[in-house]
Amino acid sequence: MQFKRFLPLFIFAGLFVVFIIGLTLNPREVPSAMINKPVPEFSLPPLKGDGVGLSSADLKDSENIIIINFFASWCGPCRVEHPSLEILGKMDGVKLFGIAYKDLPRNSISFLKSLGNPYAKVGTDLKGRTAIDWGVTGTPETFFIKNGIIRYQHIGPIYESQITEKIAPIIKELKEESGS
Amino acid sequence: MRFLLTLLFIGLSLNAFAIGVDLKKLPDPVMEARAQHIMKELRCLVCQNQSIIDSDAELAGDLRAIVREQVAMGKNHEQIIEFMTSRYGDWILLKPPFKASNALLWLGPLFLLLIGGFLVFRTIRQSANSAKADPLSAEEEKRLKQIIEDRG
Numbered sequence: 532m533q534f535k536r537f538l539p540l541f542i543f544a545g546l547f548v549v550f551i552i553g554l555t556l557n558p559r560e561v562p563s564a565m566i567n568k569p570v571p572e573f574s575l576p577p578l579k580g581d582g583v584g585l586s587s588a589d590l591k592d593s594e595n596i597i598i599i600n601f602f603a604s605w606c607g608p609c610r611v612e613h614p615s616l617e618i619l620g621k622m623d624g625v626k627l628f629g630i631a632y633k634d635l636p637r638n639s640i641s642f643l644k645s646l647g648n649p650y651a652k653v654g655t656d657l658k659g660r661t662a663i664d665w666g667v668t669g670t671p672e673t674f675f676i677k678n679g680i681i682r683y684q685h686i687g688p689i690y691e692s693q694i695t696e697k698i699a700p701i702i703k704e705l706k707e708e709s710g711s
Numbered sequence: 712m713r714f715l716l717t718l719l720f721i722g723l724s725l726n727a728f729a730i731g732v733d734l735k736k737l738p739d740p741v742m743e744a745r746a747q748h749i750m751k752e753l754r755c756l757v758c759q760n761q762s763i764i765d766s767d768a769e770l771a772g773d774l775r776a777i778v779r780e781q782v783a784m785g786k787n788h789e790q791i792i793e794f795m796t797s798r799y800g801d802w803i804l805l806k807p808p809f810k811a812s813n814a815l816l817w818l819g820p821l822f823l824l825l826i827g828g829f830l831v832f833r834t835i836r837q838s839a840n841s842a843k844a845d846p847l848s849a850e851e852e853k854r855l856k857q858i859i860e861d862r863g
Contacts (some may be wrong), residue, residue: 564800633769659773666798668756668770 563684564666570599570679571664575654578636578643585628585654590676595626596705597676600650601662603634604642606670612688613646619689619698620649624706629653632662632670677705732767737779746782749791750775754805762805 570590577584590597598619602609620627629650631639636655643653656662665674668686675683683701737743747764753774755766763771763778774795781791795803801810809817847855 562800562802564796564798564802659770660777663770663773663777663798666800668799 557687563681563686565674565681565684568681570674570676570681571661573654573661573664575630575656575661578631578640578653578655583654585630585652589628589652591679592626593678595624596702598625598627599630599665599674599676600627601630601632601656601665601667601670601672602639602642603632603670604638605634606632608688609671610646611690612671613649615689615691615694615698616649617647618691618694620651622702625702626651630661631655632667633657633659675701675705733772733775735776735779737783742782743779745788746775746779749778749782749788752792752805753778753795754803756799756803 570587572587574586575584576582590599600616602612616627619625627650629652631653633656634642635657639653639655643650654661662672665672666684671688673685673689674681675685682705685698689698737746750764751762753763755761755763755768755771755774757768757770758766761771763774777794778791781794786794792804801807807813
């Protein structure tokens with residue numbers, strides 16, 4: 532009888548905890564549909580001049596872990612993330628490529644000039660169609676690729692603290708499974 | 712008059728979709744209608760609880776353009792939905808398909824309704840039982856008869 536009397540309170544407390552946890556989740560972090568899929572085919576012009584800046588052929592590199600970072604000069608969080616990209620770009624066995632999302636090439640160039648260019652190659656996705664093929668919803672977004680297969684998608688900026696906590700372990704894991 | 716005006720405004724507001732900002736609509740009204748029907752099912756990914764037909768976010772505009780392109784190319788409803796879900800997952804669908812992983816979400820409300828209904832039923836029956844008066848004793852019966860006779 533005593534228990535029954537407090538049952539509504541317990542139910543309320545349970546729901547309260549569930550909702551509080553729900554409120555702290557980031558609604559942008561939804562499970563990616565792109566994981567374990569081959570990279571989409573694309574070919575993008577470079578920041579300067581004609582020809583191909585970055586294409587899907589660049590990502591089928593079996594020696595390195597490939598990181599693709601969607602960025603834009605107009606995107607604030609991309610500036611926040613920039614120091615992390617400098618670190619990732621210098622890692623051994625890692626190749627970092629950039630895709631400028633809906634950004635005028637001259638703006639991307641001055642962005643990279645003032646902050647430094649961590650990318651081995653950059654492609655420009657002026658219309659944002661390549662981004663849609665990658666399932667990108669906004670900048671910054673970062674993909675980790677091995678043997679042409681997307682293995683991890685990071686939504687939002689990579690903070691420097693996340694490199695040691697999250698990103699470096701993922702890269703290490705991907706590298707170590709290379710035997711298989 | 713007032714009623715007609717109200718109706719008119721309701722009618723106008725129903726058409727207040729963001730596609731108003733789209734310059735390039737499909738020339739064929741049947742195809743445009745098909746495209747808009749698909750747009751209503753797709754979530755605007757950057758505004759969470761709007762369809763892409765309601766949102767004037769840039770990404771929503773891009774996705775609307777893609778839907779129109781593909782309708783014009785002759786792709787059917789399933790093919791276009793498949794194009795979207797292969798990139799953005801089921802999340803892009805405002806009405807997610809019924810799957811084992813979300814069965815609880817779909818069936819949960821029904822389940823709660825059944826539990827609630829059972830509780831209400833039980834409570835009502837209990838209170839009906841307890842409200843039932845005890846039968847009159849022989850003494851009371853006699854008094855009641857007396858009262859009725861006196862009145863008559």
